[in-house]
Amino acid sequence: MRKTLLLILLLCSITSFSQTKKDTTSSIKLDAILISTQRFAKPKRKVTQQVESISKIEMETGNFQTSPDVLANSGILAVQKSQQGGGSPNIRGFEASRILLVVDGIRMNNLIYRAGHLQNSITVDKNILESIDVLFGPSSTIFGSDALGGAIYFQTRDPKLLSESNGKKLTGNFISNYSSSNNGFLGHLDLNYATEKWASLTSFSYNDYGDLKMGKRKNGSNDFFGERPTFVQTNNGVDEVVLNDSRYVQKFSGYKQYDFLQKIIYQQNENTEHSLNFQYSNSSDVPRYDRLTDLTSKGKLKFATWNYGPQKRLLSAYKLSQKKVFLNSDLNLTASYQNIEESRINRNFGNPNQSSRVDNVSVFAINADFRTKIGKGDFIYGADIYYDDLNSTGVKKNIVTYAETVTDSRYPDGKNNTFRAEGFISYSNDITKTASYNASARAGYTTLNSEIATNFLKLPYTTMSQESLIYSGAVGIVNNASKNSKIAFNLASGFRVPNIDDLAKIFDSSAGTLIVPNKNIKPEKSVTADLSITLWKGKQFQLENVFYYTRLYDAIIISPYLLNGQSSIIYEGENSLIYANQNQGNGAISGISSTVKSYITKSLLLYGTFNFTHGRVQHDNEKEPLDHIAPYYGKAGLKYESDLLNLDLYMLYNDKKKLSEYSPSGEDNLKYAPIGGTLSWQTYNLKATLLLSNQYTFFSGIENILDIQYRTFASGINASGRNIFLGGKYQF
Template sequence: MKHLYLSLLILCLHPVFSQEKDSIKVSNLDEVKLESQRYLASNRKNPQQIQRISQKEIEFGNFQTTAEMLSNSGKLFVQKSQQGGGSPVIRGLESSRILLLVDGVRMNNLIYRSGHLQNVITIDENMLENADILFGASSTPYGSDAMGGAVNMVTKKPTLLSESNKSFSGSLNTRYGTINSEGSAYIDLKYSGKKWATLTALSYNSFGDLKMGKKRNGNNPFFGLRPFYVETINGIDYVTANPDPYVQKFSGYKQYNAMQKILFKPNATTSHDVNLQFSTSSDIPRYDRLTDVRNGNLRYATWNYGPQKRILAGYKFTKQKAFLNSDLSVGADYQDVEESRIQRNRNNPSEESRIERVKVYSVNFDLKAKVGKGELLYGAELFYDDLNSTAFKRDIITGVKSSTSTRYPDGQNYTLRTDAFANYFSKFNDNTSYSLGARAGYSKLSSEFIDKTFFPFPFSTIEQKNFTYSAAFGIVNNSTKNVKVSFNLATGFRTPNVDDLAKVFDSTQGNLIVPNPDLQPEKNITGDLGITLYSGKSFEFENTTFVTRLYDVIVTDTFTFNNQYVVDYNGETSIVMANQNLGKGYIFGYSSSLRWNILKEFKFYGSYNFTYGRAQEGGQERPLDHIPPHYGKVGFNFENKWVSLDLNMLYNGKKHLKDYSESGEDNLQYAPANGMPAWQTYNFKAAIRSIDYVTLYAGVENILDIQYRTFASGINAPGRNFYFGTKLNF
C-alpha cells in the first residue's frame, strides 16, 4: 500500500512543474500573533514544520472527540488505552515529551507522565477555531516538555460588531453515531458590540460501549474480543458471559464542557480578554485494565479514571507600542485540574481511590517589536504548580474507609519555573528568510513524604534545582514560485516533574516503580530538512526529513529499594523499577503530504509518516518506546457551493515484535503474539448545504467493518459507524 501511495505521488508530479525562474518575494513577517502563538503561521516563511487543522476541516470531519480529530487528520499518531482517551505522538515522542496548549496556555503540569495521557479530550473539538501541530523540538518558544513538538488548540473568539456585522449570532450542532450510541450536542452564542463582545459555548457528549469491527483484517487472527466481564451484584463479583463479544463492555462515558469569553476593546490599540473554560466527565473506565487476566481469570472488578475536571481562568491585556516601541501582551492564568484512579480487584471488597488535585498559576509577558528588517518576539514567563495527592480504601459492603498509599508524596509537592526567551524573524534578501531563538530559565521541584507507613523511604523530601536553556536556528529559501527549501536546527529539554521523580506506582503486574531523587533533565537536538514543491495554489507537495539525538534519556529500568531488587507490594511480589537517565538515543524519520486540486472542485490529498528510534547504552541498541509504525491518509475530496464529499483511506503499518520497547509502554500484552498487524480503513463523509443557515452531515467510517487496533492501544478501534449530524447557524 505504501508503494501504491508513493507511485501516486510520482504520477502527480509529472504534469505539474515547469520550473518558473521568477524570484518570489518574501513579504513582511507579519504573521507573529501574540494572542495565541510564538511561531510563524505562514508555511512559505517558516523553517519549522507546522501543520494546521482548520475550523473548516474540523466541522466537516464531524469527529466525536478532539483525539479522533487529531488521529483522523493523518498528520500525527494517537494511542488509546480506553474509549475516553487519546495520547498524541509527534515524531516518536509522547505524553510529557510533547506540549499540549490551549489558546497558547500550557496544559502540561507536574504530574504529566511519560506513559499515555487522555487530557486532550478535555477540550471539545466543536469549540476549536483551529489546531496547529508543531513538529520537532519547540522548547525555545514554549519551554520544558516540547521535545517532540507541540499541539496548540486555539478556541473560538468573540468578535466586535465591526467584524461580524451582527449583534447576536450563534450555532447549534448535533450528532448521532451508531457504533457507540453516541449522542452529542453543542451550542454557542455570540454578542458583538462596538467595544464589547462575548462568546458562550456549551457541549454534552454521551458515548455508550464501543463496538469493534467484525470482519477479519486480512490473514490476521481475531483478537481483543470481550467474551467475559465482571459485574457486581450486592457486593459479590460474578464473571459474566458477554452476549456480544464484539461489544467492549464498560467502555462508555459522558463528557461536559463549557466556555465563556469576554472581549473589551476600548480603543484601536488596547484590548482586554477573559477566557473561562470548564470540562468534566463521568467515570471513564480504563478498558485495557478491565481485560487484564491473573491466574486464568479477570483481575479487576473496577478500574476507572474518576471524573477528569479541568478549569481554566485567564486574563490577557494587549496594547500596541506599550513598552520600548514594542507591542505588549500580558497574560495571567489559573488552572485547576483533578484526576483520580479507582480500582478494585475481583473478589476483594476493598476499593482503592487515589485523587490528584493540581493547581497551576502562570504569568507571561510577550513583546513584539520591529528590529531592522525583521521582528523580535521576546518575553518572560513564570509557572507555579502545586499538587495535593490523597488516597483511601473503601469497603464496598460496609462502606468503611481506611488509609492506603498515595500515588505521589502525600505532603507538599510543587514546581517553580521561570524563563526568558527571544525569537527574531528576518530575511537576508527577498528570497531568503531566517529565524533565531534562545531561551534560558530556572526550575525547582520539591516533594515531601509525611506518612511513610506503606513505604519506609530512607528520605523524607526530594528537591531538585535546574538551570535550563535551548536555542533554535532556521533558514528558508523561496528562490522560485515552485520550490521552498528549509532547514531548522533546534534543541529541546524536559525537566523531571513529580511523576518522574517521586511516583510510587504499580506499572504492570509484578513491577513496582519507586522514586529516584537523582534523576536529571533529558535533552535533545533535532535537525530538519524540508523541500516543498508548488504550482500556484493548486498543488503542494511537502517533504521533511528529520534526525533527533536524545541525551540523558529517562527510561524505566530495574532499580533497588533498601538494597533489594524485589519487594512485597499489595500482597504481591514485585520487581523494583525506577525512572533513570540511561545513555543516549536517536530518532529519525520522514514525512510527506500532498494536496493537488485536479479540477476546481476536485482534490486529491495524502500523507505518509515514517519513524525509527533506538536507545543506546553501553554500546548496545534497543527500541525506544512510543515509536509508531508508518501511518498516513489518502483521499479524494469534492466540494462546491452546495455539497462536500470526501472518500479517504487511513492506514497503519505493522509493528514487529523486534521493534517493541522492553519498558512496557508499548503495551505488548495488549497486542497479538506476532505484534500489531497493519490495517487500513475506508471512510466516506458528506455535508449538504441545501438550506440557508443549515448544514446536514452524514458518513460511514470503517466501511468494511475491519477489526483492528492501533499500536500500543488497549482497546479495539470502532467498527462500521454510521453518523448523522446537523449544524444550524443563526
C-alpha cells in the same frame, strides 16, 4: 502498501503539472495562512519549523467525536488509546510529557504529566476550536519544558465584535450528531453577543458515548483479536463473571462529558484590548478499558473495577494586548490559573476493598510577550513564570461495610510543588528578497520540592528537591527560491525538566511491576535538525517532504531498580518487581514525513500523507528500540468540494510492528497487542457534507466501511468497527 503510496504521489504530480492554471474555489493557500503559534502571528512562508494546521471547517466536516479523534484522523500524527475516553498524541516518536499541549497560548502540561500515555487532550472541546496547529520538532525556545518532539496548539474561537459579525448582535451555532458504533450523542450550542466595544462568546457541549463496538471482520488473514467474551458484574458487593451478549461490544468503555467555555473581550481603543477566558471540562467516571481486560496468572479477570474518576479541567485567564507600550513594543500579557483533578479507582476481583487515589493540581502562570522592530527585522522577547502545586491523597473503602482507611497515594502525600522562571528572545529578518532567517534562545531556573508524609514503602528518604538551570536555542533559514518552491533548514534543541511524576510516582504500571520514586534523575535534552523541501504550482498543487534527525540525551527510561537493596516488594497483595525512572543513555530518532495535495479539477482534490520514524536508545553498551515509535502510517484520499456538497473518500493506513521493534520498557504495551506485535491495517471511510443554505448544514458518513477489526499501535482497546453517523448544524 508502499507501491500504492508511490502511485498516489506520482499521480498527484502528473495531474497537477499537466493542468492549466485555474481560479479554484477551494485552493491551497500558502500565503494566506498565518501561524499564531510563534507567540505572535507569522506568515507560514517564513516559518522554518514544520507546522501543520487543521481548520475549523475540516473538523466540522469530518464530524469527529473528540479532539484526539481529530488528530488521529489527520494522517499527520499517531494517537494511542488505553480507553475510549482518551487519546495520547505521538509526534515523531515523542509522546505524553515529551510533547507540549497548549490551549489559547497557555501550557496544559503540569507537574504530574506522565511519560507513558497521556489522555488529557480529551478535555479540549473540539466543537469550539478555531484550529489545531501541530508544531513538529523541539519547541522549547517558544514554550519551554516538555516540547522535545513538538507541540499541539489548540486555538479556541474568539468573540466577534459587531464589526466582525455583519452587524448582528446575536449569532450562534447549534450542532448535534449521532454515531452508531457507540450509540454516541453530541449536543453543542454557542452564542456570540456583539457590540462595538465588547463581545461575549458562550459555548456548551454535551457528549454521551456508550460502549464501543469493534469490527466484526478479520483483518486480512489474521486471527480475531481483542474480543470481549466476558466481563465482571457486581451485585450487592458480590463479583461474578458474566457472558457478554456480543463479544464485539467492548463492555464498560462508555462515558459522558460536558464542556463549558466563556470568553469576553473589551476593545478599549485601537491600541488596547482586554479579554477574559474561562473553560471547564468534566466527565463521568472513564473506565480504563485495558486494565478491565487484564488477567491473573490463572487466566481469570483480575479487576472488578478500574476507572479514571471524573476528569476535571478548569482554566481562567486574563489577557492584555497593547501596542507600543515599552521600547516601541507590542505587548501580550496573560495571567492564568488552572485547576486539574484526576483520580484512579480500582478494585481486584473478589476483594471488597476499593482504592481511590485523587490528585489535585493548581497551576499559576504569568506570560509576557513583546514584539518590536530592530532595523527591518522582528524582535520578540518575553518571560514565563509558572508555579505548580499538587495535593495527592489515597483512600481505601470497603464496598460492603463502607469502612474507610488511608492508603498510599499515587504521589507523595505531603507538599509537592514546582517553580519555573524563564526568559526568551527571538529575532528574524530577511537575507535577500527570497531568503530569511530566524534565531531564538531561552534560559531559566526551575525548582522541585516533594515531601512524603506517610512512608508506606519505607523509602530511605522522605523529601526530594531539585534545582536546574535550563536553556535551549534554535536557528533556521528559509529560501523561497521561486514561486514554486521553498527550502527550509532548522536546527533546534529542546529540554524536559523532571517533574513530580518522574521523580516521586508510586504506581503499578502492569501486573507484577511497581514503579517507585527516584530523586537522582536530571533533565533530558534533544537536538534536532530537519530539512523541508516544498514544491507547489499556483493554488492547485503542493508536495512537501520533511527529513529529520534527533539526538536524545540523558533519556529518562523506566528500568529495574533496587529499593533498600531489594529488587521486588509485596504491593497490593502481589509480589512486584521494582522499577524506577532513570537517565539511561542517549537515543537517536530519524524519519521522514510527506504531504501531497493536488486539484485534479476545480472541485476534485487528491491528497495523501506518509510518516516514517526510526528510534534507538543506547545504554549499557547495547542498542534497544526506543518506546513510542509508531510504525509507518498516513492517509490518502479524494475530496470533492462544491458550494452545495462536499464528499471525502479516504483511507487511513498503518504498517505492522514486529516484536523486535518493541521497547523493553513496557511503554509500548506489548501485552495488549496481538501475538507477534501490532498488525498492519487499513480502513476506508466516506463522509458527506450537504450545505442547504447559509443556516443549515447536514453531515453523514460511514467510517471503517469494511468493518475491519484492528487495534492502533500501543493501544489497549480495539478501534471502532463500522460507524454510521448523522448530524446537523444550524447557524443563526
